[in-house]
Amino acid sequence: MEILPRFDVLRPASLAAAIEARRRCAASRFIAGGTDLMVNLRHGLGAPETLIDLRHIAELRLLSKENGGITIGAAVTLAELAANPAIGCDYPAIAAAARAVGAPAHREAATLGGNLCLDTRCLFYNRSAWWREANGFCLKHQGETCHVAPTGKRCHAAYSGDLAPALLVYDATIEIAGRAGTRRIPLADLYAEDGAAHLRLAPDEVLVRIHLPAAPWPAAYAKARARGAIDFPQAGVAVALRAEAGWITGLRVAFTGTNARPFLLAGVAALENTRIDAAWRDRLTKLVQKQVSPMRTTLLAAQYRRRVASALAQRLAAALAGMGAENHGSV
Amino acid sequence: MERDQRSPRAKIRAFRLNGRAREILVADSRLLIDTLRETLGLTGTKHGCDGGECGACTVLIDGRPRLACLTRTEECEGHDVETIEGFAEQGRMSRLQRAFHERLGTQCGYCTPGMILAAEGLLRRDPAPDAAAIRAALAGNLCRCTGYVKIIEAVADAARGVP
Ligand SMILES: Cc1cc2nc3c(=O)[nH]c(=O)nc-3n(C[C@H](O)[C@H](O)[C@H](O)COP(=O)(O)OP(=O)(O)OC[C@H]3O[C@@H](n4cnc5c(N)ncnc54)[C@H](O)[C@@H]3O)c2cc1C
Ligand code: SF4
Ligand code: FES
Ligand code: FES
Numbered sequence: 001m002e003i004l005p006r007f008d009v010l011r012p013a014s015l016a017a018a019i020e021a022r023r024r025c026a027a028s029r030f031i032a033g034g035t036d037l038m039v040n041l042r043h044g045l046g047a048p049e050t051l052i053d054l055r056h057i058a059e060l061r062l063l064s065k066e067n068g069g070i071t072i073g074a075a076v077t078l079a080e081l082a083a084n085p086a087i088g089c090d091y092p093a094i095a096a097a098a099r100a101v102g103a104p105a106h107r108e109a110a111t112l113g114g115n116l117c118l119d120t121r122c123l124f125y126n127r128s129a130w131w132r133e134a135n136g137f138c139l140k141h142q143g144e145t146c147h148v149a150p151t152g153k154r155c156h157a158a159y160s161g162d163l164a165p166a167l168l169v170y171d172a173t174i175e176i177a178g179r180a181g182t183r184r185i186p187l188a189d190l191y192a193e194d195g196a197a198h199l200r201l202a203p204d205e206v207l208v209r210i211h212l213p214a215a216p217w218p219a220a221y222a223k224a225r226a227r228g229a230i231d232f233p234q235a236g237v238a239v240a241l242r243a244e245a246g247w248i249t250g251l252r253v254a255f256t257g258t259n260a261r262p263f264l265l266a267g268v269a270a271l272e273n274t275r276i277d278a279a280w281r282d283r284l285t286k287l288v289q290k291q292v293s294p295m296r297t298t299l300l301a302a303q304y305r306r307r308v309a310s311a312l313a314q315r316l317a318a319a320l321a322g323m324g325a326e327n328h329g330s331v
Numbered sequence: 332m333e334r335d336q337r338s339p340r341a342k343i344r345a346f347r348l349n350g351r352a353r354e355i356l357v358a359d360s361r362l363l364i365d366t367l368r369e370t371l372g373l374t375g376t377k378h379g380c381d382g383g384e385c386g387a388c389t390v391l392i393d394g395r396p397r398l399a400c401l402t403r404t405e406e407c408e409g410h411d412v413e414t415i416e417g418f419a420e421q422g423r424m425s426r427l428q429r430a431f432h433e434r435l436g437t438q439c440g441y442c443t444p445g446m447i448l449a450a451e452g453l454l455r456r457d458p459a460p461d462a463a464a465i466r467a468a469l470a471g472n473l474c475r476c477t478g479y480v481k482i483i484e485a486v487a488d489a490a491r492g493v494p
Contacts, residue, residue, distance in 0.1 A: 038382065104452065104467070
């Protein structure tokens, strides 16, 4: 059943015009590559009267080096990111994450902003309108109960964008523009642990650009997926690790696909200023398993996603510490 | 000028299609795949899923692969769109079409236009791809018949200029 709504498309050439257009029409949505939103609209998940295409705003398309760091406009495509030499050289986890998204035809359209603002995903949500109607709508859209955790009152749909964890371990900050002006926050603060409202973004706020600080630590990204060719992560892990002769002096670990938001592992300080050994691996595993909370939102068992998340984290950390060069790319 | 969907909101959009300048009156929400198949009668671009999953609708926009089922016709304004209909010239098949034919890279044929367009996008970027690059380029294109081996061989042959 095809129920793509009728809508108009606006192409503002400035941020101010985009924000003003969004304010004037309550039933409008921002759109970039459309590889997430167009699919959802075809599934009857939302019926905007107007789409505001952000890709005609020149500053959103810039990727520039500054003060040793890099600034990436929100409308830069994942194909551009994957091919950019400066990203590939200094921020390889970002290039790896970009290459791990969908297929070439998706990456040509897909933008970094769209990836960071990706809607959360669930077996009961990413379905055609007739499927959801036949099954009974759920809490996240049009319904009252959650089919994954019926006794609960919240949605557990998983944030499944590949880029967020890679940006998190590089300590990225983002710039957001809205009616009230511009604010700059750590990327981690964009997200909340609620599958039905995972973005802390006012309706008229635009993600403008992403800043990566200079002197990045060595980092890598890996994801587990059900289908090797193209697939969203069942669990995606980025690790940044600074080490001197096997002695860990800095560690950051971030996840996607396991929770309603991408997040940085808390409590990693206890894993610094030490060597990687069997006990260290156990402590990392415990920490990861306590903080990831996959639910039955994909076809794979939640327990598998929990375990694969910690296994990938261990593997990446060991490889970055120079203890065996397994798996720098995607898994 | 073609008329695509009578709608008060329809606008005139100009773009190039298979090398020819076109102007059509089209609603903003109209998908490229529907304009191609229903309005322009170019049914070579296939519809295989309900959005982004199968690659059967792959076309080239400015020489790069894009999915016609997730692209609005409106987005093509001022750009260069290529579909499978643009590939055979005066009855002569393109190198990829010939290679798919010779290598049995096509069985029922439903996935073939999308495969050829995705492969064409690859060969323009990388004229001598290895097997891994071919697989990566076709990762988003599902085929339910061939088992992919013959398709990958066909693309490799086309790249080498065989036959
Ligand atoms: C078959 C298939 C496979 C896929 N596989 C993957 C995968 O493996 N990994 C993965 O991460 N993704 C995957 N995707 C999802 C998607 O292609 C990517 O996440 C992509 O990066 C989304 O970007 P976009 O520009 O197309 O977003 P859009 O669809 O344009 O937008 C997505 C959301 O973000 C909002 N938005 C966009 N830009 C901004 C901005 N600047 N400010 C505020 N809000 C904004 C939009 O309003 C919308 O709600 C897949 C999609 C398909 C169809
Ligand atoms: S987790 Fe529950 S509420 Fe959220 S999308 Fe899935 S079924 Fe719906
Ligand atoms: S029709 Fe399946 S990806 Fe477009
Ligand atoms: S030849 Fe039949 S789907 Fe590919």
